[in-house]
Amino acid sequence: MNIKTLDNYKIQNEVLRALRPEAQEFIQARVLTRPIHAGDVIFEDGVPFTHAVFPHEGVLSLMAQEEHGRTVEKASIGREGFLGFAFLLGGGSAISRSIVQVPGYASWLAIRDLDEALEQYECVRQAMLLYAKSLISQLMESVACNTLHSAEQRVTRWLLHAHDRVDGDVVMVTQQAIANALGMRRATINEACSNLQQAGTISYSRGIVNFIDRPALEERVCQCYGRIRFRFKWQEVGTGHSEAATDR
Amino acid sequence: MNIKTLDNYKIQNEVLRALRPEAQEFIQARVLTRPIHAGDVIFEDGVPFTHAVFPHEGVLSLMAQEEHGRTVEKASIGREGFLGFAFLLGGGSAISRSIVQVPGYASWLAIRDLDEALEQYECVRQAMLLYAKSLISQLMESVACNTLHSAEQRVTRWLLHAHDRVDGDVVMVTQQAIANALGMRRATINEACSNLQQAGTISYSRGIVNFIDRPALEERVCQCYGRIRFRFKWQEVGTGHSEAATDR
DNA sequence: ATTCTTGTGAACGTTAGCGTGCATTAACGG
DNA sequence: CCGTTAATGCACGCTAACGTTCACAAGAAT
Numbered sequence: 250m251n252i253k254t255l256d257n258y259k260i261q262n263e264v265l266r267a268l269r270p271e272a273q274e275f276i277q278a279r280v281l282t283r284p285i286h287a288g289d290v291i292f293e294d295g296v297p298f299t300h301a302v303f304p305h306e307g308v309l310s311l312m313a314q315e316e317h318g319r320t321v322e323k324a325s326i327g328r329e330g331f332l333g334f335a336f337l338l339g340g341g342s343a344i345s346r347s348i349v350q351v352p353g354y355a356s357w358l359a360i361r362d363l364d365e366a367l368e369q370y371e372c373v374r375q376a377m378l379l380y381a382k383s384l385i386s387q388l389m390e391s392v393a394c395n396t397l398h399s400a401e402q403r404v405t406r407w408l409l410h411a412h413d414r415v416d417g418d419v420v421m422v423t424q425q426a427i428a429n430a431l432g433m434r435r436a437t438i439n440e441a442c443s444n445l446q447q448a449g450t451i452s453y454s455r456g457i458v459n460f461i462d463r464p465a466l467e468e469r470v471c472q473c474y475g476r477i478r479f480r481f482k483w484q485e486v487g488t489g490h491s492e493a494a495t496d497r
Numbered sequence: 498m499n500i501k502t503l504d505n506y507k508i509q510n511e512v513l514r515a516l517r518p519e520a521q522e523f524i525q526a527r528v529l530t531r532p533i534h535a536g537d538v539i540f541e542d543g544v545p546f547t548h549a550v551f552p553h554e555g556v557l558s559l560m561a562q563e564e565h566g567r568t569v570e571k572a573s574i575g576r577e578g579f580l581g582f583a584f585l586l587g588g589g590s591a592i593s594r595s596i597v598q599v600p601g602y603a604s605w606l607a608i609r610d611l612d613e614a615l616e617q618y619e620c621v622r623q624a625m626l627l628y629a630k631s632l633i634s635q636l637m638e639s640v641a642c643n644t645l646h647s648a649e650q651r652v653t654r655w656l657l658h659a660h661d662r663v664d665g666d667v668v669m670v671t672q673q674a675i676a677n678a679l680g681m682r683r684a685t686i687n688e689a690c691s692n693l694q695q696a697g698t699i700s701y702s703r704g705i706v707n708f709i710d711r712p713a714l715e716e717r718v719c720q721c722y723g724r725i726r727f728r729f730k731w732q733e734v735g736t737g738h739s740e741a742a743t744d745r
Numbered sequence: 746a747t748t749c750t751t752g753t754g755a756a757c758g759t760t761a762g763c764g765t766g767c768a769t770t771a772a773c774g775g
Numbered sequence: 776c777c778g779t780t781a782a783t784g785c786a787c788g789c790t791a792a793c794g795t796t797c798a799c800a801a802g803a804a805t
Contacts (some may be wrong), residue, residue, distance in 0.1 A: 313641035316720075321644045323637035338630035339623070345637065375587070381629060382586035388636035389571035389593065393561035396569045396643045396680040400792070423752060432644040437792060439754065455752050455801065472564075648762070671782060685762060687784065703771060703782050 254283045255354055261305040261416075262356065263329050264376050272370035280356035285309075285349045287421065291332060292343035300357045301333030307353020308414050310430055311345045321395075321432035324388055325350065325407075327414030330380050336360060337367075337377050350430060351411050351422050386480040394473040395432075403431055404441040405470040408451065408458065413478070418460040445469075502531045503602060509553040509664075510604065511577050512624050520618035528604035533557075533597045535669065539580060540591035548605045549581030555601020556662050556670075558678055559593045569643075569680035572636055573598065573655075575662030578628050584608060585615075585625050598678060599659050599670050634728040642721040643680075651679055652689040653718040656699065656706065661726070666708040693717075 260266060265273060285291075285307050292298070294314075302309070309326040323345060326332055335344045358366075366373045394403060407427060411420045424442060428435040445451050450465045451458055460466070467474070508514060513521060533539075533555050540546070542562075550557070557574040571593060574580055583592045606614075614621045642651060655675060659668045672690060676683040693699050698713045699706055708714070715722070 311637065313637070313645075315641075315645055319645055321641050323640045334633075335630060338633070339627045340630060344634060379587045381633070382583060385582075385586070385629070385633060385636065386592060388633065388640060389559065389561070391640045392571050392636060392643055393563075393569050393680075395640055397561075397563055397567055425752075432641075434793065434795095435753085436755080436794090440792095443754080453753095673782075682763060682765095683783085684764090684785080688762095691784080701783095 254281055258282055258305065258354060260356075261328050262303040262331065264331050264380055265303055265356070267372075267376045267379075269370065269372045272366060272372050275370065276358060276362070276366055276373075279362040280358045282354060282356040284354045285352055287349055287352045287426070289349040291347040291349065294344075294346045295342050297342050298333055298336050298360050300359055301331055301336065301363050302355050302357055303331045304328055304353060304355040304414070306415055307349060307355065308351035308411055309347050309355075310350040311347050312429075313345065319432060320429045322350075322430040324384065324391070325410060325430070327410070329414075330384060331377070333360075333363070334377065334381050334384065336363070337374070338381060350426055351415065351420055353415060383480045387477050390473045390477050394471060398471045398473065400431075400433055400437050401441040401444060402469070402471040403433075404438060405445065405466055406474045407431060408445075408460075409463075409466055409470055409474050410477070411458075412460050412463070420458045420460070421456055422458060423456040502529055506530055506553065506602060508604075509576050510551040510579065512579050512628055513551055513604070515620075515624045515627075517618065517620045520614060520621050523618065524606060524610070524614055524621075527610040528606045530602060530604040532602045533600055535597055535600045535674070537597040539595040539597065542592075542594045543590050545590050546581055546584050546608050548607055549579055549584065549611050550603050550605055551579045552576055552601060552603040552662070554663055555597060555603065556599035556659055557595050557603075558598040559595050560677070561593065567680060568677045570598075570678040572632065572639070573658060573678070575658070577662075578632060579625070581608075581611070582625065582629050582632065584611070585622070586629060598674055599663065599668055601663060631728045635725050638721045638725050642719060646719045646721065648679075648681055648685050649689040649692060650717070650719040651681075652686060653693065653714055654722045655679060656693075656708075657711075657714055657718055657722050658725070659706075660708050660711070666711075668706045668708070669704055670706060671704040 260273075260277070265276065268276070280303070282305075285304070291302055291309060304327055306328065309332055310322040311324045311326070313321050313323050315321075326347075332347055335342070394406065404427060407430060408420065411422060412418070424438045425435050427442075428438045431438070442451070442453060445466070446453060448465065448469075450462045450469070451460055453459065508521075508525070513524065516524070528551070530553075533552070539550055539557060552575050554576065557580055558570040559572045559574070561569050561571050563569075574595075580595055583590070642654065652675060655678060656668065659670060660666070672686045673683050675690075676686045679686070690699070690701060693714070694701060696713065696717075698710045698717070699708055701707065
């Protein structure tokens with residue numbers, strides 16, 4: 250794991266960006282920001298939290314591990330969220346193994362500092378609770394999507410979420426990684442990606458996926474994608490308890 | 498929907514039971530408690546909250562509805578939780594359609610009163626946040642389970658959860674209802690239940706499921722069941738932010 | 746230049762669960 | 776008591792995804 254820290258970077262994490270300036274500065278002065286590399290393990294399952302992690306670019310996956318070696322992503326986290334919400338809701342340990350699925354960079358904040366930020370700035374708790382709610386929505390959609398929708402739709406959804414979480418139109422990810430995330434065979438992913446490429450929506454080679462025609466991708470994906478996006482967008486705009494009846 | 502209220506009943510909802518006596522009395526004085534019947538719609542998707550609902554017995558399902566008529570349960574709620582957590586986390590409307598899957602009885606608390614309880618008693622917020630965390634765990638397990646495990650294992654898990662949420666060894670539920678909850682055909686459920694019955698673990702007839710050999714059921718179910726149970730149990734015992742590193 | 750590793754493409758037979766439709770039986774309401 | 780409805784049992788062919796294995800090519804390492 251590369252431990253070199255970044256000196257100059259853009260705060261792209263949306264939870265951090267939603268904070269009031271003074272809270273943001275407080276946290277900014279205490280975080281450690283560095284690149285995250287594909288395959289890095291951020292937390293092991295059950296290990297006590299030492300930090301909260303705020304991705305600015307890239308994708309983290311909370312992975313479920315099956316006896317027989319199969320895996321699935323229980324949830325994925327990008328710039329719209331952070332890792333460590335279990336601490337916020339009243340626990341001391343990571344809720345599952347978290348790994349880097351798409352490289353990028355992220356900020357580490359020691360739990361001690363997070364605790365202080367929570368006490369000092371109400372907006373921190375509020376932003377984090379709002380993300381917890383969005384996460385619940387994401388999870389609910391995932392339960393439904395994983396149960397009801399086809400392999401190709403799920404691959405498409407995964408790619409779109411990944412695209413949302415990086416700058417530009419290139420996502421660094423192999424078919425094997427997608428297979429692990431979706432709990433499918435690589436062969437199944439291959440077929441889906443091959444279809445998408447032939448349709449001219451993406452192109453890819455050796456772990457580099459290019460997004461060519463996003464609108465076309467969005468037409469192929471199931472509604473789950475849009476619903477999850479909407480929740481997160483709404484979160485960005487939301488201001489707390491005062492929303493109208495459009496909460497879906 | 499039966500509107501007759503219950504005069505005498507046992508508070509079996511574990512969120513309510515976890516509260517300090519004064520908070521429990523405050524809420525107790527304001528709730529309306531009545532039976533819930535299979536098929537009742539508690540909230541429609543997107544409708545503004547009017548109440549939080551605390552089941553004492555029975556099962557509520559948050560249902561996802563697909564274009565083609567297929568459905569799945571995104572989450573299920575029994576006496577270990579409550580309906581309305583989205584309000585707590587910062588939203589005004591139901592996050593999805595909620596229906597009664599297994600009959601029982603539940604307490605309704607007006608949002609106005611809930612708000613007051615949250616302001617007056619810290620333990621209310623704490624208990625509810627802890628449930629939110631458990632719910633996230635439940636959802637994560639469901640994502641994994643729905644993706645990786647067999648129909649029979651999932652049926653078994655569903656039945657065990659239902660059993661946990663009623664008194665005694667009888668669960669009122671039809672195969673069709675289970676099929677809707679799991680997003681499968683009734684024929685698939687039929688086969689699974691038939692196997693379970695032949696193995697002597699349950700018996701059933703016309704919407705009445707009898708649990709005969711629970712240990713045998715627990716041997717057949719996937720680990721997802723145990724993990725979810727463990728989270729909820731831990732929640733009951735938990736006292737907030739002070740847990741050791743056994744949070745899994 | 747040559748080996749080695751990693752990512753991709755494609756093929757095999759297998760199977761769990763699907764969509765459908767129909768028969769049977771228990772309970773319920775008049 | 777009987778007709779109607781709801782719950783269950785089962786059987787048909789079908790297909791999406793599975794497990795496995797092999798081949799090939801692009802980079803990386805030596």
